[in-house]
Structure formats: C-alpha cells, structure tokens
Amino acid sequence: NAGVTQTPKFQVLKTGQSMTLQCAQDMNHNSMYWYRQDPGMGLRLIYYSASEGTTDKGEVPNGYNVSRLNKREFSLRLESAAPSQTSVYFCASNGDRANSPLHFGNGTRLTVT
C-alpha cells in the first residue's frame, strides 16, 4: 500500500521558472491537501480539494494553482517561482470523518534561486 506519493523529492528552480508538483493517493480519500512547511512557521495550508472537481484556497494560496485531476491525483503548480516559495511542500489526504487523520506524502524540497 503506497499511501500518498509525491514527486519530485527535490527541485531547484530559477526565479520565474514554472513547475508542477504531483501527488497521488491510493486510499480512496475524498479530500486532498497541499501544505508548505517553513522553519518557525509550521505547516500552512496552500490549497485543498474536498472532492473530485472542487478546489479551495487555504491560508497561503498566492502564487500557486492546483488541479484535482481525478479522485487519486492532486497537483500543485507554481507558474512563476519566487525565492519566497523556497520551502518543503507536503501533499496529504484524509477521509470524511471528524477523526480522520491526515496521511502525508514524503515531501518535496524546493529551492528557488
């Protein structure tokens, strides 16, 4: 059981370049999320998708776009990367019950120079 799979694990971009982070889960979860984690800031929600075909902004959506391609896949796109987007990005998913924990991918370490 793979759980949540994220790619790539590491990425270095120059300012202004674009890239897409891929995420897939095999747990049949309706909800999927993208978080970023910065030192001293904790995990902050960028975007989430409560079900296939829907997406909503989280706490820090500026500079990002997302696509819920199907129930399994949820991608995060940086159209024009900025140094402020240097961070570790985590994809996660969970079920619909109140006590449903988040299951995390292994993370993507992104550096924008």
Next chain:
Amino acid sequence: QKEVEQNSGPLSVPEGAIASLNCTYSDRGSQSFFWYRQYSGKSPELIMFIYSNGDKEDGRFTAQLNKASQYVSLLIRDSQPSDSATYLCAVNLYRFTGGGNKLTFGTGTQLKVEL
C-alpha cells in the same frame, strides 16, 4: 491569537523521564485533535488522536483533552533518545459541509531526550 499554539522548545528531558507537550487552541467548536511526530527531513507521522475529554493511552503515549480549558497535551512515558523529534499538534474544526476535513497545525515543539 493563533488558532493552535505550541511552545517551540526545545524541551529537554533525560532518558526514562516523562515528557509533557502542550497545545492550546482558540476555536471552541474544534472537534478532534491529533498529535504528529516529525523527524528532521521527514514527513509528519500520526501518533494518536483524541476527541473526548479525558485521557487516551496508547503504549507509552497518553493524550489528554480538556475542552473547557481548550488545551490538549501529550505525555511520553519512559522517554527514549529515539523520541527526539518535533511534535505537531493539529486541530480539526470539522464543519464538513463539502468543505474538506482540514486540520490546522501548531508550529510544533522540539523534544530532545538526553542520555
């Protein structure tokens, strides 16, 4: 006021001692509470969750919830060096009307278990 607050630490305890990690939250409507452990360079992993007032035990870990005082704590008994990590508290408001089942995280407490 932050939605979920934790002392960043580091919290240092000797091996074999009890480590006590605390978390407070601002929204009285919060329904469920989670503790995650995160080793450096790794993703968060679930330790346990709690949603009823009182204590919940799982091995060396005990989660305590007090909704009236809006705090949740994690006790680690017989602390081991392998418990050295950052512990994240997460809260679920659970107003699930098709809006996702989001967790809000604290910034984490770094725990160091010393030999």
